[in-house]
Amino acid sequence: MTPSVIFVREWEQQMSSSGCCGRLQGDLLGTGKNRVFVERRRIMEAMGPLYQTIKTRFGPKVDVTVIDPRNLVSLIPRLIGDFFRYRVSPSQAFATLSGVSTQTVIVNGRIYARGAWPNPNVLVADLMRLSRRSA
Amino acid sequence: MNAIVLVVIGLGAFAVGYLVYSRFISERIYKLDPDFQTPSHAMEDGVDFVPTNKFVLWGHHFTSVAGAAPIIGPAIAVIWGWLPAFLWVVFGTIFFAGVHDAGAIWASVRNKARSVGALTADVVGPRARSLFMIVIFLLLLMVNAVFGVAIAKLFISFPSSVVPSWSAIVVALIIGYLIYRRGVGLLWPSIIGVAVLYFTIYIGDSVPMQLPDQMFGLAANAQWIILLFVYAAIASLLPVWMLLQPRDYINGLQLFVGLGVFYLAVIVLAPDVVAPAINDAVPDGTPPIVPLLFVTIACGAISGFHGLVASGTTSKQLDKETDVRFVGYFGALGEGALALVAIIATTAGFATLGEWQDIYNKFGGGSLTAFVNGGANIVSEGLGFPREFSVTLFTVMAILFAGTTMDTGVRLQRYIIQEWGTIYSLPILNNNAVATLLAVGACLALAFGAGGPTGAGGLIIWPLFGTTNQLLAGLTLLVITVMLVKFARPVWYTIVPLTFLLAMTILALLFQLWEFYTQAKWLLLCLDVVILVAAIFVALEAVSAFMRERKQAMLTGPGAAE
Numbered sequence: 052m053t054p055s056v057i058f059v060r061e062w063e064q065q066m067s068s069s070g071c072c073g074r075l076q077g078d079l080l081g082t083g084k085n086r087v088f089v090e091r092r093r094i095m096e097a098m099g100p101l102y103q104t105i106k107t108r109f110g111p112k113v114d115v116t117v118i119d120p121r122n123l124v125s126l127i128p129r130l131i132g133d134f135f136r137y138r139v140s141p142s143q144a145f146a147t148l149s150g151v152s153t154q155t156v157i158v159n160g161r162i163y164a165r166g167a168w169p170n171p172n173v174l175v176a177d178l179m180r181l182s183r184r185s186a
Numbered sequence: 187m188n189a190i191v192l193v194v195i196g197l198g199a200f201a202v203g204y205l206v207y208s209r210f211i212s213e214r215i216y217k218l219d220p221d222f223q224t225p226s227h228a229m230e231d232g233v234d235f236v237p238t239n240k241f242v243l244w245g246h247h248f249t250s251v252a253g254a255a256p257i258i259g260p261a262i263a264v265i266w267g268w269l270p271a272f273l274w275v276v277f278g279t280i281f282f283a284g285v286h287d288a289g290a291i292w293a294s295v296r297n298k299a300r301s302v303g304a305l306t307a308d309v310v311g312p313r314a315r316s317l318f319m320i321v322i323f324l325l326l327l328m329v330n331a332v333f334g335v336a337i338a339k340l341f342i343s344f345p346s347s348v349v350p351s352w353s354a355i356v357v358a359l360i361i362g363y364l365i366y367r368r369g370v371g372l373l374w375p376s377i378i379g380v381a382v383l384y385f386t387i388y389i390g391d392s393v394p395m396q397l398p399d400q401m402f403g404l405a406a407n408a409q410w411i412i413l414l415f416v417y418a419a420i421a422s423l424l425p426v427w428m429l430l431q432p433r434d435y436i437n438g439l440q441l442f443v444g445l446g447v448f449y450l451a452v453i454v455l456a457p458d459v460v461a462p463a464i465n466d467a468v469p470d471g472t473p474p475i476v477p478l479l480f481v482t483i484a485c486g487a488i489s490g491f492h493g494l495v496a497s498g499t500t501s502k503q504l505d506k507e508t509d510v511r512f513v514g515y516f517g518a519l520g521e522g523a524l525a526l527v528a529i530i531a532t533t534a535g536f537a538t539l540g541e542w543q544d545i546y547n548k549f550g551g552g553s554l555t556a557f558v559n560g561g562a563n564i565v566s567e568g569l570g571f572p573r574e575f576s577v578t579l580f581t582v583m584a585i586l587f588a589g590t591t592m593d594t595g596v597r598l599q600r601y602i603i604q605e606w607g608t609i610y611s612l613p614i615l616n617n618n619a620v621a622t623l624l625a626v627g628a629c630l631a632l633a634f635g636a637g638g639p640t641g642a643g644g645l646i647i648w649p650l651f652g653t654t655n656q657l658l659a660g661l662t663l664l665v666i667t668v669m670l671v672k673f674a675r676p677v678w679y680t681i682v683p684l685t686f687l688l689a690m691t692i693l694a695l696l697f698q699l700w701e702f703y704t705q706a707k708w709l710l711l712c713l714d715v716v717i718l719v720a721a722i723f724v725a726l727e728a729v730s731a732f733m734r735e736r737k738q739a740m741l742t743g744p745g746a747a748e
């Protein structure tokens with residue numbers, strides 16, 4: 052079975068209540084000292100090399116998804132699907148749901164890393180082990 | 187007429203629109219190509235450009251576009267009867283909004299995911315960037331003023347909403363601290379935060395809060411408006427992680443809970459629509475339905491701001507070009523469904539026609555009150571919730587959406603003022619406090635200038651906001667039309683909405699110009715003139731750009747751009 056990797060991190064945009072009337076995103080993110088979402092931007096940029104490493108190394112052999120945690124209508128169903136697909140126990144599923152943060156890596160329905168992006172080489176090695184096990 | 191009939195017809199029409207019209211637009215006009223390498227692949231970097239499954243992307247896109255405006259517009263517009271509002275929402279969503287939102291994504295994807303603002307400058311010319319920022323600033327000015335007035339009216343009409351609404355700020359601050367400073371998982375603080383919010387809504391009726399009728403010569407309504415802008419000024423200066431970011435989690439959950447609860451209640455209760463299909467007894471002073479209907483309901487039929495969302499983030503995540511249909515068009519339908527909620531709440535949530543007419547006794551007068559009362563009646567009778575709880579629930583939902591917009595709006599206005607300070611070498615404008623004071627001052631001047639000494643009449647600004655939003659949509663449709671000309675594709679499907687929008691916008695502006703002149707509302711008259719000049723400029727540039735590109739396409743041959 053293809054391993055599933057979900058990178059949970061926020062996009063550099065506001066995502067509520069102002070769809071019609073004014074929101075912080077795109078051209079309206081400010082410049083210089085007014086630049087908004089500095090921390091989010093840092094997390095996004097730090098994830099880039101990790102993402103590129105996984106995609107380059109595994110291509111379609113690993114299902115990689117990046118989801119904004121505010122996108123609950125997509126995140127929750129996706130996690131539930133992975134819980135069933137990868138036979139995650141109820142306690143582990145609860146731990147995953149409880150542990151999702153603004154910077155999380157979830158592998159096969161279980162939290163692999165949170166609060167900081169893992170070392171790409173370590174993640175690659177672990178994914179290779181998972182791939183061999185499921186093969 | 188039973189409200190279920192409206193739901194079935196409305197959602198059914200949306201389904202047909204998606205299955206038939208969006209397929210036609212996607213295959214024959216935009217000719218979405220599954221093999222086209224989208225920017226998410228061509229520039230894939232895991233930072234900004236990330237190919238994303240269309241279902242995930244739709245969730246992201248829809249959560250980003252939903253807001254309070256699809257509630258206010260229809261809630262005002264039903265004064266002309268439910269049928270015109272319903273028809274404009276349904277047909278506008280299918281033939282205008284869907285085409286616009288999907289087209290904005292397509293146009294951006296075909297241009298390396300550049301924003302509508304940048305593309306407008308390419309298509310219309312170098313002046314377009316300045317025009318774009320002026321239009322945005324005016325939009326923000328008006329929406330902040332209107333939302334300030336709207337929230338104040340809700341606080342006065344429903345004192346039970348005061349404690350929960352302000353408590354939500356405390357809840358958001360705590361969530362922000364836990365999530366962004368303590369690294370706590372997102373789900374439980376969000377759920378507990380929303381639960382606490384619902385608890386304060388539950389007890390809100392026991393602790394109603396009202397300001398004194400008069401204080402320092404200000405009526406209660408005026409006091410609330412000023413307090414709200416003081417809040418907006420402070421909130422706009424706070425680091426975003428503290429308040430704005432955590433509100434995304436509260437508001438997102440509220441949106442889906444609110445939608446789900448309301449539609450369930452409608453299905454269970456099946457209320458009758460008591461408002462007339464066409465109101466032939468509109469109150470004195472109500473403007474003519476044409477053109478005002480089409481600018482009173484902007485979001486929910488077509489909204490220019492969606493183009494910004496489409497081209498800001500969505501186009502950078504689009505996996506296949508063919509996903510434009512699901513993400514963009516279907517996303518627009520979601521907004522239409524939200525507008526339907528407002529129409530049903532404000533026309534079927536009352537026991538008698540007389541009760542409805544008591545609320546709709548003045549243009550713009552009863553809209554939000556009608557939404558809250560009507561929605562609460564349906565939910566409490568349909569699902570058995572205590573009525574006062576339902577009233578406070580709907581009020582707080584509307585207030586939280588509008589309040590977040592005020593925070594963002596003032597912040598954005600400050601940025602634009604500071605950008606002008608840099609462009610025109612006025613360093614004082616770069617000072618945060620000065621720029622914020624100017625932004626808030628402009629909004630207060632508009633709120634009281636339009637609404638009178640108490641500010642209560644401020645909803646009169648709403649159609650002007652609608653015209654400006656439609657103008658933004660017109661700019662986006664212009665970009666899409668020019669691209670279609672370059673690709674030698676049929677342009678009727680964007681030119682007709684573009685022409686209609688510009689015609690209605692200009693007519694509405696001219697009508698209101700006369701109204702403001704006869705009523706000596708000089709501030710609104712000046713604003714109207716500025717927007718009218720911008721609208722005429724867009725119309726002239728549209729013709730010029732279209733003729734230019736058509737001539738170019740004839741010289742280079744059909745489909746050369748592909």
